[in-house]
Amino acid sequence: MHRVLLEICTDGIASVQAALDGGADRIELCSSLPLGGLTPGIGLVEASLSLFGPQVMVMIRPRGGDFFYSDAEFEVMKREVRAVKAAGAAGVVLGLLLKDGQIDLMRTQQLVALARPLSVTFHRAFDQVPDPEKALEALILAGADRVLTSGLAPDALSGSAMIARLQQQAAGRIAILAGAGILPENVAQLVRDTNIRECHASAKISREGQMAYRRPGEVYGWQESHADTVRQIRKQLDELELGHFMA
Numbered sequence: 001m002h003r004v005l006l007e008i009c010t011d012g013i014a015s016v017q018a019a020l021d022g023g024a025d026r027i028e029l030c031s032s033l034p035l036g037g038l039t040p041g042i043g044l045v046e047a048s049l050s051l052f053g054p055q056v057m058v059m060i061r062p063r064g065g066d067f068f069y070s071d072a073e074f075e076v077m078k079r080e081v082r083a084v085k086a087a088g089a090a091g092v093v094l095g096l097l098l099k100d101g102q103i104d105l106m107r108t109q110q111l112v113a114l115a116r117p118l119s120v121t122f123h124r125a126f127d128q129v130p131d132p133e134k135a136l137e138a139l140i141l142a143g144a145d146r147v148l149t150s151g152l153a154p155d156a157l158s159g160s161a162m163i164a165r166l167q168q169q170a171a172g173r174i175a176i177l178a179g180a181g182i183l184p185e186n187v188a189q190l191v192r193d194t195n196i197r198e199c200h201a202s203a204k205i206s207r208e209g210q211m212a213y214r215r216p217g218e219v220y221g222w223q224e225s226h227a228d229t230v231r232q233i234r235k236q237l238d239e240l241e242l243g244h245f246m247a
Helices: 013-022 041-054 071-087 105-116 124-128 132-142 159-171 185-192 228-241
Strands: 005-010 026-029 058-060 092-095 118-120 147-148 177-179 198-201 204-207 222-225
Touching: 005 013, 005 177, 005 222, 005 228, 013 026, 013 041, 013 222, 026 041, 041 058, 041 071, 071 092, 071 105, 071 198, 105 132, 105 198, 124 132, 124 147, 132 147, 132 159, 147 159, 159 177, 159 185, 159 204, 177 185, 185 198, 185 228, 198 228, 222 228
Parallel strands: 005 026, 005 198, 026 058, 058 092, 092 118, 118 147, 147 177, 177 198
Antiparallel strands: 204 222
């Protein structure tokens, strides 16, 4: 079995450091993960590139909510792709749908062309489409390099049957990046069940804020990636590749 790539989803510099320390191959960089991930500030992009190296995929998403964007929002997305490209990232992560839930092929093609030679991932907007097989062919036509998906399920293990079908349909024309709910205890089973070659995880733990003064009712904690969890996922994948798991 070829090496299974591990991508860690990060939304802060501490998470980027954890991904590096834990042995991640690549990171997806965004902000506002509670909203599903938005475009990060250029300062975080530059700092992450300095720390992690070029294997940084940057989220291009101008707001939370659905994935049908106005003309003004699409112009913002184009500006953000240009900025990320100039910064030296490995690629961009984006997703655009039409009102009926189909892939917005025209705009996706435009952003792919604008991003080149960067790599392009179509994110979990894919999990909102009515016909995943048709959507996958549209993304291949658009020129996307990979699609991040949970198999249209709440988590990747629950959606493993669909992920396996998409992996077979893709037939090397586009990479299937499985994500959502991936943990050290389930990642090997997921790879065995789907034959995927790329995994996406957040590997997060809860952190408590350090402020001594706190106003009642305010939230002072947050979540960030944890190096030990990243390391455990990487270990499971490495052992799987070495044949320590029986099919």
